[in-house]
Amino acid sequence: MISPYRLIQLKRDGGTLPPDMIEQFIGGYVDGHIPDYQMSAFLMAVFFRGMTAEETSALTKTMMDSGERFLPEDFAGMITADKHSTGGVGDKISLILAPLVAATGIGVPMMSGRGLGHTGGTLDKLESIPGFNTRLNRRQLLDQMQKIGVAMIGQTDTMVPADKKMYALRDVTATVDCLPLIAASIMSKKIAAGPQNLILDVKVGRGAFMKSQQDAAKLAKTMVDIGTAHGRNVQAILTNMHTQPLGRAVGNSLEVMESVDVLTGKGSKLLRELTIVLSAPLLIMAGYAPDEHSAITQLNKLIDDGTAYEIFKKLVETQGGDVSSIEPPYSLPLGKPVVLKSSISGVLSGIDPMIIGLASIELGAGRKRQDDSIDPGVGFLLHAEAGDTVQKGDALVTVFTAKPLPESLKTYILSAFEFDQEPSEFTNNLVLDRISPGS
Ligand code: URA
Secondary structure (H helix, E strand, O other), X not given: OOOHHHHHHHHHOOOOOOHHHHHHHHHHHHOOOOOHHHHXXXXXXXXXXXXXXXXXXXXXXXXXXXXXXXXXXXHOOOOEEEEEEOOOOOOOHHHHHHHHHHOOOOEEEEEEOOOEOOEOOHHHHHOOOOOOOOOOOHHHHHHHXXXXXXXXXXXXXXXXXXXXXXXXXXXXXXXXXXXXXXXHHHHHHHHHOOOOEEEEEEEEOOOOOEOOHHHHHHHHHHHHHHHHHOOOEEEEEEEEOOOOOOOOEEOHHHHHHHHHHHHOOOOOHHHHHHHHHHHHHHHHHOOOOOOHHHHHHHHHHHHHOOHHHHHHHHHHHHOOOOHHHHOOOOOOOOOEEEEEXXXXXXXXXXXXXXXXXXXXXXXXXXXXXXXXXOOOOOEEEEOOOOOOEEOOOOEEEXXXXXXXXXXXXXXXXXXXXXXXXXXXXOOOOOEEEEEOOOO
């Protein structure tokens, strides 16, 4: 048995860990022999020292094998696909994409995560729907895939338990924004859940974990290489998380409502556009569309004719959620509204997603400690987006909160709204780059 102390020391001092050491350390953490404080020290050492490609791939494999796994062939002949985002503010695309892609006939066994750092998580959003159960066991997942072709689940004590524990610890120890830890976390889950085709949405900018396009491209390439080495079809798209949050809603219940808005043909155009941009390559990889144009046409039709929304409702019902709560005009939990207005007139050039993300955690939409519970009713409804002209006195954002909103937090939230600034390198570009195997 390795000494956890020596392993942490080796990484702290810039050494390279052999695969068997990584395997024993992660195994010891999952079975409870290694405590959170040693794992926290290890994560921080990796944060500062990084990992080689070989270490990252060994970490991914160990995490992936830490529990039960699915193989593409477990889905009884079904062609499968999935998508994962590296995390952004207001990023609710999984809620729209999973039923939309499933509406084409492609199976979507989606394994997601909870809120991480200043970003929200798909599981927390889904759990704002009363009764929604994200903890399916192997049999339930396979049965549901046969029945409705889509399932949205999280890591459990038996499926990728290493990521379940490490993810929750990283969330509260400032060790999220670290390339090898993100790559191993995402790819261990995604390979373990078994989809054959995978699209990765790698967010770039001040509201993302990767601030520069260069770092995001490196992360994307690492993940594409890992997935390819495991026999999966993987592509990555680098997208803008700099200019503003994604869509008009930030916060768990509000993001479910905005997802349903898009699924019912309403809501943010940018959100619909990005969902389709990320879905189209899955149809092509899966052999369901010959090219992007045809994929986009199919996807638009499945939103416009209501098929994707019907599948979302079936998904909610099958996983125990209250379907009536997600039918417009919605009856999801929501705090009391407080409207914040602009004190100036001008053209809105951006809304700093990091400020909105941090303010949402402050109000209870995310966790500051591992045992914190989430308030699904906390949210931000943005009334303008970059490029809009705003007059003094116009509402900029409605904040939903059960807690009182102190003046200092109001001022902080309003500081996210930027007027008349020079366009940045990111402005107006939704898609920044695409990374395929070998690129
Ligand atoms: N999403 C994950 O699943 N893990 C990370 O580390 C970051 C985003």
